[in-house]
Amino acid sequence: MPLIQVSIMEGRPKEKIEELIHELTTTTAATLGSPKENIRVLVTELPKTHWGIAGESVHKKTN
Template sequence: MPIVQIQMMAGRPPEKVKKLIERVTDTVAEELGSPKERIRVLVTEIPKTHWGIGGIAASDREDR
């Protein structure tokens, strides 16, 4: 049973996350020949206050 873990900053619309899960599942099924029912995709959304880039919280960066 393939398990795919995705960590990303929070803030995307739920529809985008659902589409990501769908497309990752399709890709894994195609590439590994695994039935979709056996594929698990875990999406963890991290608050920008808990995501550091270059020593600065993403919530404090100007280039976000």
């Protein structure tokens, strides 16, 4: 059973997350030949304060 884990920064619309789950499932099913029913996708949204780029949080860089 394929398990796909994705970490993204918070703030995207729920519809985009649904689309991501759908597309990852479809691509994985086609690539691995797995039934869609056996594929699991876990999307973790991280706050900007917990996402660092070049030694600083994204929150700090954007404020």
